[in-house]
Amino acid sequence: MAQHKQELNPNVSADCVIFGFDFEKLNVLIIRRSTDATNKATRMALPGDLIYDTENLDMAASRILKELTGLTNIFMEQVAAFGDPDRIKTPQDQKWLKSIRTQPNARVITVGYYSLVKMEDCSLHASSFAKSAEWIAVNEIEELAFDHMEILQAAFKKLKEKIRIQPIGFNLLPEKFTLGQLHKLYEAILDKQIDKRNFRRKILKLDILTSLDEKQKGVAHKPSKFVKFNERKYNKLTETGFDNFSF
Amino acid sequence: MAQHKQELNPNVSADCVIFGFDFEKLNVLIIRRSTDATNKATRMALPGDLIYDTENLDMAASRILKELTGLTNIFMEQVAAFGDPDRIKTPQDQKWLKSIRTQPNARVITVGYYSLVKMEDCSLHASSFAKSAEWIAVNEIEELAFDHMEILQAAFKKLKEKIRIQPIGFNLLPEKFTLGQLHKLYEAILDKQIDKRNFRRKILKLDILTSLDEKQKGVAHKPSKFVKFNERKYNKLTETGFDNFSF
DNA sequence: TTACTTAGTGTTAAATAGACGCTATGTAAA
DNA sequence: TTTACATAGCGTCTATTTAACACTAAGTAA
Numbered sequence: 001m002a003q004h005k006q007e008l009n010p011n012v013s014a015d016c017v018i019f020g021f022d023f024e025k026l027n028v029l030i031i032r033r034s035t036d037a038t039n040k041a042t043r044m045a046l047p048g049d050l051i052y053d054t055e056n057l058d059m060a061a062s063r064i065l066k067e068l069t070g071l072t073n074i075f076m077e078q079v080a081a082f083g084d085p086d087r088i089k090t091p092q093d094q095k096w097l098k099s100i101r102t103q104p105n106a107r108v109i110t111v112g113y114y115s116l117v118k119m120e121d122c123s124l125h126a127s128s129f130a131k132s133a134e135w136i137a138v139n140e141i142e143e144l145a146f147d148h149m150e151i152l153q154a155a156f157k158k159l160k161e162k163i164r165i166q167p168i169g170f171n172l173l174p175e176k177f178t179l180g181q182l183h184k185l186y187e188a189i190l191d192k193q194i195d196k197r198n199f200r201r202k203i204l205k206l207d208i209l210t211s212l213d214e215k216q217k218g219v220a221h222k223p224s225k226f227v228k229f230n231e232r233k234y235n236k237l238t239e240t241g242f243d244n245f246s247f
Numbered sequence: 248m249a250q251h252k253q254e255l256n257p258n259v260s261a262d263c264v265i266f267g268f269d270f271e272k273l274n275v276l277i278i279r280r281s282t283d284a285t286n287k288a289t290r291m292a293l294p295g296d297l298i299y300d301t302e303n304l305d306m307a308a309s310r311i312l313k314e315l316t317g318l319t320n321i322f323m324e325q326v327a328a329f330g331d332p333d334r335i336k337t338p339q340d341q342k343w344l345k346s347i348r349t350q351p352n353a354r355v356i357t358v359g360y361y362s363l364v365k366m367e368d369c370s371l372h373a374s375s376f377a378k379s380a381e382w383i384a385v386n387e388i389e390e391l392a393f394d395h396m397e398i399l400q401a402a403f404k405k406l407k408e409k410i411r412i413q414p415i416g417f418n419l420l421p422e423k424f425t426l427g428q429l430h431k432l433y434e435a436i437l438d439k440q441i442d443k444r445n446f447r448r449k450i451l452k453l454d455i456l457t458s459l460d461e462k463q464k465g466v467a468h469k470p471s472k473f474v475k476f477n478e479r480k481y482n483k484l485t486e487t488g489f490d491n492f493s494f
Numbered sequence: 495t496t497a498c499t500t501a502g503t504g505t506t507a508a509a510t511a512g513a514c515g516c517t518a519t520g521t522a523a524a
Numbered sequence: 525t526t527t528a529c530a531t532a533g534c535g536t537c538t539a540t541t542t543a544a545c546a547c548t549a550a551g552t553a554a
Contacts, residue, residue, distance in 0.1 A: 011258040012330070012356050053354045057330040081328035081358045083259070083304040107300045109259050109356070111328045180500070197503075198543070215551095221499035222550035427531070444534075445512065462520095468530040469519035
């Protein structure tokens with residue numbers, strides 16, 4: 001069988017774990033299999049699609065992200081490949097696949113990606129692979145189709161590891177944010193409390209933030225100064241590398 | 248096209264970066280495309296093969312490792328998936344593929360693995376995918392077929408990161424070894440000099456070594472005591488986790 | 495006016511990292 | 525047999541980093 005260009009490869013897909021932060025919890029963009037799911041347990045999944053034979057894996061993941069959110073140029077990292085022979089073989093999964101794939105029985109290896117987006121920038125679209133999409137708190141997701149729970153957990157683990165090494169959390173926040181919001185973000189990702197004073201000292205020591213002359217308004221407490229992320233200093237820092245950012 | 252069981256999937260392969268330590272340098276097991284390679288630059292590659300539709304990715308990597316070295320139950324970790332559409336399309340790569348694959352033109356996504364073996368335990372065999380195999384120092388490998396240099400570099404990077412978090416280096420040493428050998432191993436993997444006294448202090452503090460009543464013999468210097476690795480203590484340590492082993 | 499909420503700040507003690515030099519014990523070579 | 529050579533094995537000091545901990549400030553809401 002020769003593969004033709006412009007065709008979907010029946011054996012390889014990409015799935016995206018799209019993280020977003022609502023200033024309280026870490027959320028993941030989850031799609032619905034259909035609008036009238038009778039089985040609550042298995043009606044949700046990660047956005048994903050077969051890859052085209054003309055695109056590489058990163059491009060496939062970017063395409064999925066763009067179709068669903070409209071976003072391009074987003075922080076994104078491969079998690080791993082998942083290739084259990086039975087990963088899409090449950091009757092429920094098969095039923096869904098038959099409705100969307102020309103070769104629902106083909107063996108599919110999937111490559112998981114995670115990406116970090118600013119929730120406010122997303123405009124959610126239905127797409128070829130998703131009837132609808134919604135944000136769900138990562139800690140409240142208990143069951144997903146296929147092996148998507150495994151992919152989600154691997155992605156979350158990778159994010160936790162990565163954030164100790166690189167300040168990628170900024171991708172989840174708007175341009176202007178407060179140290180309190182950043183603090184909460186780290187607590188959400190690392191899933192534990194972090195002493196406020198120690199956190200501030202450590203993050204300020206990285207010297208990648210620029211303080212702005214603008215304060216929060218309308219909050220029922222002392223307003224916080226906004227800061228923004230200094231890309232120049234950040235880039236210098238990632239060149240030299242640091243591996244010292246754990247709590 | 249329905250996939251039949253027991254068949255090689257034409258679109259997905261696994262490639263293995265098999266690391267071995269000779270007490271001096273870190274080596275990688277490299278195969279030869281053919282015995283009379285005229286082009287030195289491209290005659291070498293990582294061992295790899297298409298996967299069977301009945302096996303998962305880890306099994307495919309284990310199978311490749313076993314065919315080549317005879318070893319089973321070896322430390323092994325997935326690196327990443329590599330899926331550039333042109334990754335196997337150079338004329339030289341195509342020529343080789345035509346001699347070994349039924350569908351040499353198929354798009355192939357490969358999943359890279361690295362594994363850590365004790366060189367003394369390996370008995371190298373020719374196999375379905377390799378005419379011959381040999382150990383080459385990781386720092387002396389300059390060009391490989393396909394995108395195998397990229398896979399090698401990613402694997403090496405992952406090993407460097409991993410060894411800071413888990414004492415997996417023991418997989419590269421015989422049961423009895425000396426602290427000097429372990430020291431050299433860390434220098435080889437991290438590719439830099441490490442102060443002997445600081446290294447000893449830090450590794451001993453982990454409390455995962457058992458000192459043996461046996462010394463080196465026939466060495467032209469003060470003989471070192473052998474130690475062995477205490478699996479029980481290691482397991483306890485990996486449960487609690489540690490992320491503090493950098494130099 | 496009071497209650498409530500988050501912002502913002504410093505100190506201290508303990509652990510860790512990093513730099514550094516000497517003696518001991520074996521083999522090999524002179 | 526003496527000397528050269530190589531690695532083993534050990535301890536200290538300093539600087540840095542971590543972890544634990546409590547109060548005042550500045551807004552809004554009741």
